[in-house]
Amino acid sequence: MQAPPLAASASPAWTAILPAPARLCCSRRAAALRLESKAAWRPPARGPRMPAKGAVVLASEVVGPSPLLDARNEQDLILHIRKEVEKGKLPADVAANLEELYYNYKNAVLQSRDPNTHEIVLSNMVALFDCVLLDVENPFTFPPYHRAVREPFDYYMFGQNYIRPLVDYRNSYVGNISIFQDMEQKLRQGHNVVLMSNHQTEADPAIIALLLERSNPWISENIVYVAGDRVVTDPLCKPFSMGRNLICVYSKKHMNDFPELIDMKRRANTRSLKEMALLLRGGSQIIWIAPSGGRDRPDPLTGEWHPAPFDASAVDNMRRLLEHSGVPGHIYPLSLLCYEVMPPPQKVEKEIGEQRVISFHGVGLSVAEEIKYSDITGHIQDVDECREKFSETLYNLVVDQYNALKSTIFRGHGAASSNSAISLSQPWR
Numbered sequence: 001m002q003a004p005p006l007a008a009s010a011s012p013a014w015t016a017i018l019p020a021p022a023r024l025c026c027s028r029r030a031a032a033l034r035l036e037s038k039a040a041w042r043p044p045a046r047g048p049r050m051p052a053k054g055a056v057v058l059a060s061e062v063v064g065p066s067p068l069l070d071a072r073n074e075q076d077l078i079l080h081i082r083k084e085v086e087k088g089k090l091p092a093d094v095a096a097n098l099e100e101l102y103y104n105y106k107n108a109v110l111q112s113r114d115p116n117t118h119e120i121v122l123s124n125m126v127a128l129f130d131c132v133l134l135d136v137e138n139p140f141t142f143p144p145y146h147r148a149v150r151e152p153f154d155y156y157m158f159g160q161n162y163i164r165p166l167v168d169y170r171n172s173y174v175g176n177i178s179i180f181q182d183m184e185q186k187l188r189q190g191h192n193v194v195l196m197s198n199h200q201t202e203a204d205p206a207i208i209a210l211l212l213e214r215s216n217p218w219i220s221e222n223i224v225y226v227a228g229d230r231v232v233t234d235p236l237c238k239p240f241s242m243g244r245n246l247i248c249v250y251s252k253k254h255m256n257d258f259p260e261l262i263d264m265k266r267r268a269n270t271r272s273l274k275e276m277a278l279l280l281r282g283g284s285q286i287i288w289i290a291p292s293g294g295r296d297r298p299d300p301l302t303g304e305w306h307p308a309p310f311d312a313s314a315v316d317n318m319r320r321l322l323e324h325s326g327v328p329g330h331i332y333p334l335s336l337l338c339y340e341v342m343p344p345p346q347k348v349e350k351e352i353g354e355q356r357v358i359s360f361h362g363v364g365l366s367v368a369e370e371i372k373y374s375d376i377t378g379h380i381q382d383v384d385e386c387r388e389k390f391s392e393t394l395y396n397l398v399v400d401q402y403n404a405l406k407s408t409i410f411r412g413h414g415a416a417s418s419n420s421a422i423s424l425s426q427p428w429r
Helices: 074-086 092-110 117-137 155-166 177-188 204-212 217-222 259-282 312-323 373-377 383-410
Strands: 173-175 192-197 224-228 245-249 286-289 329-337 364-367
Touching (some): 074 092, 074 117, 092 117, 117 155, 155 204, 173 177, 173 383, 177 192, 177 217, 177 329, 192 312, 204 217, 204 364, 245 259, 259 286, 259 312, 286 312, 312 329, 312 383, 329 383, 364 383, 373 383
Parallel strands (some): 173 364, 192 286, 192 329, 224 245
Antiparallel strands (some): 329 364
């Protein structure tokens, strides 16, 4: 996720809590944005002229004129998208999803009451549309291990600034920020870190990075996410995924969707595991994985959201990879609460191209102390029981932190929800 336009400057009321807003600038060709100390993108295969240092441009500026560059308002943008369909350059279903996303995104950002809402929405959606069109023309294929595309076009910052206006920072919290500092120390020493986490939305990587970008920018930019195939194949997800470091796998939940592809998916997962093993051997890696194998869903009876149970085999596979790397490794339980920003469909869907419901809301992130396998299983003889016990311990800690975040964000308790196990703060203040 990274680099076309950035969000416009926040109003005075927000400048105290919003991380480094960008300044909106206009040019004849595009509503380009300035991002300090960042270089603009040029596709390596086509790369023409390099822009002035610090300029961030739309993807299509470097591959030829795009009608999107002339969009001055919502009507222009929607009209241009429909014309791309008429020309046969954009599939009708993708265009329909983009148009629906535009209105959902606009309504969500309007909830923030930022006076620059319309500029923010237009610039960010033009950037997304532009990236989608470019990928339809020249599809990007993700390798088993994908490194974030930061130049010449910075997809990471594109994603950060797209999701940023959806976060209500006044009602967002980070739990145990000191543990993230300890993690960075271990990573600097060449150790590896694995975050065993629940998973709530497609925006999880951006939420994590946004909440830590002031206090722990290195972690924000260098986490490697174990990602399912849907976020690297869905046309609307791909531009955001291009800005993250990813180990690309096929989720167990979708392994049997198409029986004729099962063998291919298994071979691909084997290649991805080999890539992860190589990464871990090099040290200084921080890897995020959701052992549930997918996003959390609400309870069908109560409507309450809670972390989905962990798959003990996924936890154990990750633990063994870490232990066999030859480098000191550390496992931490991580809890995320952000489903209101972009909740998944109520049920797991087989087809690509889900509806995106979006809102402006507070979010939370919390980490617990490192959990050591030997401490949890030292008294247990049975191997399978050890595996289950370790997974259960990690999961319960994630749930405990999740409940504290829920009390903080949904019940208005704020930092007062802190206890002996979770210290809540707002490191961007």
